[in-house]
Structures are given as C-alpha cells and as structure tokens.
Amino acid sequence: MKIAFTTQGTTWNSAMDPRFGRTEFLLMYDEEKDELTHYDNRDTAKDAHGAGPKTAQKLFELNPEVLITGNGPGGNAAAVLEKTGIKIIVGATDMTAQEAYDKYKKGEL
Amino acid sequence: MKIAIASGKGGTGKTTLSSNLASYLAEHREVVLTDMDVEEPNSGLFIQADLKHEEDKFKMVPQWVEDKCTLCGICQKVCNFHAVIQLGTMIMVLPELCHGCYACSELCPESALPMIPKKMGKLIEFRSDNLHFIESRLDIGEEQAVPLIRQTRNYIDKTFPDEVIKIYDAPPGTSCPVIEVTKDADFVILITEPTPFGFHDLKLAVETMRKLDKSFGVVINRDGIGNNDVMDYSEAEKIPLLAKIPNDRIIAEFYSKGQLIYKEVPAFRHELDGIIAYIKTLKDLKQ
Ligand code: SF4
Ligand code: SF4
Numbered sequence: 001m002k003i004a005f006t007t008q009g010t011t012w013n014s015a016m017d018p019r020f021g022r023t024e025f026l027l028m029y030d031e032e033k034d035e036l037t038h039y040d041n042r043d044t045a046k047d048a049h050g051a052g053p054k055t056a057q058k059l060f061e062l063n064p065e066v067l068i069t070g071n072g073p074g075g076n077a078a079a080v081l082e083k084t085g086i087k088i089i090v091g092a093t094d095m096t097a098q099e100a101y102d103k104y105k106k107g108e109l
Numbered sequence: 110m111k112i113a114i115a116s117g118k119g120g121t122g123k124t125t126l127s128s129n130l131a132s133y134l135a136e137h138r139e140v141v142l143t144d145m146d147v148e149e150p151n152s153g154l155f156i157q158a159d160l161k162h163e164e165d166k167f168k169m170v171p172q173w174v175e176d177k178c179t180l181c182g183i184c185q186k187v188c189n190f191h192a193v194i195q196l197g198t199m200i201m202v203l204p205e206l207c208h209g210c211y212a213c214s215e216l217c218p219e220s221a222l223p224m225i226p227k228k229m230g231k232l233i234e235f236r237s238d239n240l241h242f243i244e245s246r247l248d249i250g251e252e253q254a255v256p257l258i259r260q261t262r263n264y265i266d267k268t269f270p271d272e273v274i275k276i277y278d279a280p281p282g283t284s285c286p287v288i289e290v291t292k293d294a295d296f297v298i299l300i301t302e303p304t305p306f307g308f309h310d311l312k313l314a315v316e317t318m319r320k321l322d323k324s325f326g327v328v329i330n331r332d333g334i335g336n337n338d339v340m341d342y343s344e345a346e347k348i349p350l351l352a353k354i355p356n357d358r359i360i361a362e363f364y365s366k367g368q369l370i371y372k373e374v375p376a377f378r379h380e381l382d383g384i385i386a387y388i389k390t391l392k393d394l395k396q
Contacts, residue, residue, distance in 0.1 A: 047191065049190050049191070049206055049252065050190045050191025050192060050203070050206050051191070053191045053192075053194050053203055053206065054191040054194075056194075057185075057191075057194045057195070057196065060196050060197070075205070075250055076203045076205060076206055079201075079203065080194060080196065080201060080203070083196055083199065083201060084196060
C-alpha cells in the first residue's frame, strides 16, 4: 500500500504539516517496496487561491491509497479528493511522520 | 457623487461611520448606502428599512462537456486559479475558485468548456424614506468578491441618478475587492484608530489610494487612545484630517445596541458635520 503524509521535511523524522493545500512536502511511503519518496510542494506558497485543489491534483498523480494529514483539506480540495477515492486520515498534528505512521498502523488516528 | 469608506483592517468603525453618515445625510436628501463587504455584510444591523427589491446575481463559469474533450490538458495549464483540474480522464471545474476569465473556455481546442451562468450571491435593496440601503451577499463557499461588487456597482449606476449621494462601505484591507469598490468613487474616506496597528494599516491604505490616484481624507476613530502618529503623519503628508471621533463609552454602547449614534451624541454629530462640510467644498471644486 502507498501512504502519503503532509510534512515539513523529507524524512521519517520530519514534523507533520497540519495544512493540506499548503503543506511543504508530500512524503510518500510505499510499504511493498519499503521506499520513502517525497514531492516538494513549497511553490504553493505563491498561490493566492486554489492551493488546495492544486495539491489534491498532485496527490491524485502520486496515487496513494491513504493520505495522513492534520487539519484536513478545505472545501474545494475535499471536492477534488472525493473524486480521487483516496482515504483521508486527519488529526496527525504535533508529531513526526514516523509517529503518525505508527499511530495509523495501531489504529490510533 | 460617490463616497467610499475604507480602512486598512476590520473593526475600525467603518460601518458605524458609513451607516451614521448615510442616515444623517438622508435627513435632507436622497442617499444610497451600500454594504460592499459582500463576504460579510453587516451595515444592515443599523438600518431599519423596508425590503424593496431582491435579485440573484450570476457569474459565468465553464462547464465540461465530456463527449467533446480529448483530455489535452490545456485548460488546466491556462487557469491561473486552479479552478479547472484534470484528474486522469476527468476534467473538474471548481466554480467557487473561478474568476470567469474565459481563458480555458476560449483556449480549449474542442470547445468542450462552454461558459454557463452560476449563481454566486444575491443583491437586496431596502428603503426608508430618503435612505436606500443595498446589501450584496456572496453565497457560502464563494470566494470571488470582485464580480459581485462590480455587478452591485452597475446596479446602483443604472438604478439611481447622478445627483443621489452614494456611500460605499468597503470591505476591510487593501486587496482587489477594495480596489473594485473605490474604483469609481469621487472621494475616499479612510478610517483608522490612532494606534500602531491602525497607523501601519493606514499607511498601506494611503499607498493604495495614491496608486489609484484617488482624492481621499482621514477620519480618526476612538481618538484619545494610542498616540499622535496618525495625526502627525496626516499633517506631514498633507492628507486632510476630516474628523476625530472621540473614544467614548456612550458611543460604544449605542453601537452595541445597533443604534444610530449621531441622533444621541452631539459630539459625534458635530464630527459628521465636519465631514459633510468638507465633502461639500469638494463637490463645488469638481463642478
Ligand atoms: S482544453 Fe478542452 S479538450 Fe483539452 S482537456 Fe480541457 S476541456 Fe478537454
Ligand atoms: S474561466 Fe478562467 S478562472 Fe475560470 S476556470 Fe477557466 S481559466 Fe480558470
């Protein structure tokens, strides 16, 4: 399974980014290959509007089954994500990506 | 004559000033007060008037015609607002984000994105004797204030003759919606508080007004708090200081009860007289 995290960095120890649309990175973990990759999303800082849908569109291309994030996407991004069928897990704030992953696996998120 | 009342940020007394000034002027002549803060209109709280007219307002947004689309992806690339997005074999339009610029529609090689009207909000008109009050309100989720403000201005222009005084209560800030409101105003009143924050926001607002080449003046609200920076600045920059509304508990009380202040507090009415006297000189100059 492929899992995406909204993070402020590119490693397991990176802090989760509570934002969806303007998250700094999308950290991708492929469980089968045990491979960690990332997408740099920092240029959304320049967008006055539409950062959410833009990030949602990127996420669709990255094609994970699950997204683990903090506050949850706003209305427009949620509308896009709904079409993609990606499962969204919110509430992963104030922790690292590793901690978020462990909690998710234990069903604590 | 069109007067816009603006401020660098919210909560500086913009609505108090516009509703009182409009009602006071309406004692002797016809006035239209318009709440242009279409995202959060609130002047209505202070105006008791009868409903006269109501109309839905529409903007144009693209609609995807699946049969014609070849999934070339051009539309997604040309939209600066991420309002049209390609998801695999699907094109998704996000009407709330759309600025109605027609780019995607016109550049689609297959004509698969015709523009159709979509309701974005509502314009409501009230009247009480000489005072007309107009409020436009965006529907929930709509993010684009500018098209609704533009249509509201057009409605006022075609409904009321030139000699009627028009007062626009602008949205807070210095961004596109404020510029859209002040665009055709003959005079802009910038209201601020004499605090460091108020001073900072006032300077931004002044810069914006100068760029737009507007004639404007400053009103200080809650005079007595903070410091003299706003006054010194206005003097140094030769910006007319139109009025200083005292920081008075009685004013705050009438405000919180949703009552018009000029009727109860002579000192406040006196400041409005000062503003009106200034506006009159301006009008003479222009004619
Ligand atoms: S530009 Fe037209 S044809 Fe191309 S993807 Fe968009 S809707 Fe389809
Ligand atoms: S009309 Fe303009 S703003 Fe609206 S979706 Fe098309 S390109 Fe984007």
